[in-house]
Amino acid sequence: MAAQTNTLIRIATRDNLAEIYALARTALHLDTFTAELLDEKLFAGWCCPDTESRVHVAEIGGHTIGFLQSVLRPAAAKAWLGLFAVSAEHRRRGVAATLYQTAFLDVPREISEIEVLAIPGNYFAPGLDPRYTEAHCLVERLGFERFNDCVNLTAPLDSRFETADEETRLAAAGIEVRRAAPKDRDLLDRFFDEQFGADWRYEAELALDNNPPALHLALRDGQVIAFSAHSTQNREWGFFGPMGTTPAARGHGIGRVLLWHCLNDLRDAGHRTGVIPWVGPIAFYQQWANCRVDRVFWRYRRTIEPQS
Numbered sequence: 144m145a146a147q148t149n150t151l152i153r154i155a156t157r158d159n160l161a162e163i164y165a166l167a168r169t170a171l172h173l174d175t176f177t178a179e180l181l182d183e184k185l186f187a188g189w190c191c192p193d194t195e196s197r198v199h200v201a202e203i204g205g206h207t208i209g210f211l212q213s214v215l216r217p218a219a220a221k222a223w224l225g226l227f228a229v230s231a232e233h234r235r236r237g238v239a240a241t242l243y244q245t246a247f248l249d250v251p252r253e254i255s256e257i258e259v260l261a262i263p264g265n266y267f268a269p270g271l272d273p274r275y276t277e278a279h280c281l282v283e284r285l286g287f288e289r290f291n292d293c294v295n296l297t298a299p300l301d302s303r304f305e306t307a308d309e310e311t312r313l314a315a316a317g318i319e320v321r322r323a324a325p326k327d328r329d330l331l332d333r334f335f336d337e338q339f340g341a342d343w344r345y346e347a348e349l350a351l352d353n354n355p356p357a358l359h360l361a362l363r364d365g366q367v368i369a370f371s372a373h374s375t376q377n378r379e380w381g382f383f384g385p386m387g388t389t390p391a392a393r394g395h396g397i398g399r400v401l402l403w404h405c406l407n408d409l410r411d412a413g414h415r416t417g418v419i420p421w422v423g424p425i426a427f428y429q430q431w432a433n434c435r436v437d438r439v440f441w442r443y444r445r446t447i448e449p450q451s
């Protein structure tokens with residue numbers, strides 16, 4: 144599987160984005176995306192806390208013929224094989240395998256598992272679309288095992304969701320629903336600290352950075368009890384999520400109102416459909432927003448021995 148001897152493997156920088164994009168947009172033919180979206184995935188530094196992303200490229204004569212992203216999170220004992228592709232005329236010569244071996248050669252010894260693609264907080268896809276069949280063959284050859292699958296749903300945004308009646312009902316029960324604002328940061332710190340953790344706090348911050356903030360809250364007695372977000376990443380695809388309701392507040396119809404607010408925002412931003420990624424409770428989204436299963440992804444992982 145060794146690549147040709149005239150192949151140079153090195154770490155890429157943002158200056159290499161144009162060549163990597165030219166390669167990726169052809170190789171990743173099941174996806175439509177701009178260079179800005181690829182930049183967000185590979186170079187913009189958007190990742191959950193304690194996470195480092197690197198991109199290795201393979202070059203022949205100064206020309207990029209392949210790339211592979213690796214994401215390391217020693218604090219979680221985990222790494223991710225991110226996006227990767229090799230140009231069609233250079234396949235089956237060991238380029239991807241060499242990129243992989245180089246990228247994961249020197250991972251910190253704390254890391255014991257590598258997963259494919261499902262990078263928390265900044266993912267192109269929550270797993271491998273198995274129609275990328277060559278990639279399936281490659282990751283199996285590299286020792287990864289399929290352990291689960293997940294889906295993205297499509298949400299039709301033909302018409303706005305009417306939230307007023309439901310909000311009146313919730314208000315009568317002492318629950319306020321409103322858009323988050325920068326002044327809510329302390330409330331959000333407390334809420335995520337107690338309920339959903341640092342990764343979703345990070346995503347809530349990305350949502351808050353939108354104008355208007357792409358974050359909706361439900362509050363009781365001035366404390367957050369549920370949230371929903373969108374446009375934390377992959378904005379050009381109309382990305383929804385994450386969302387969460389505290390266990391004690393579930394079953395009161397809060398989640399659907401928060402979902403509707405996010406989908407209304409996506410519609411107002413000009414999207415004809417929204418993406419509900421990496422789901423989860425399909426029936427909830429089907430019932431309240433008429434969502435349909437769209438992409439299916441296979442999840443792969445492998446363990447690695449501690450580096451000596």
Ligand SMILES: CC(C)(COP(=O)(O)OP(=O)(O)OC[C@H]1O[C@@H](n2cnc3c(N)ncnc32)[C@H](O)[C@@H]1OP(=O)(O)O)[C@@H](O)C(=O)NCCC(=O)NCCS
Binds near residue numbers: 226239241280284
């Ligand atoms: C998947 C991909 C990156 C593989 O690149 P590559 O450089 O051809 O892979 P390698 O030559 O290093 O293959 C290493 C091993 O993987 C397996 N493999 C790779 N491609 C394969 C294929 N088409 N059929 C069967 N096995 C394959 C083989 O075991 C191969 O070893 P071998 O050639 O000695 O038998 C390339 O096909 C590609 O760019 N596909 C489109 C992009 C894509 O699907 N990306 C994944 C989504 S992020």
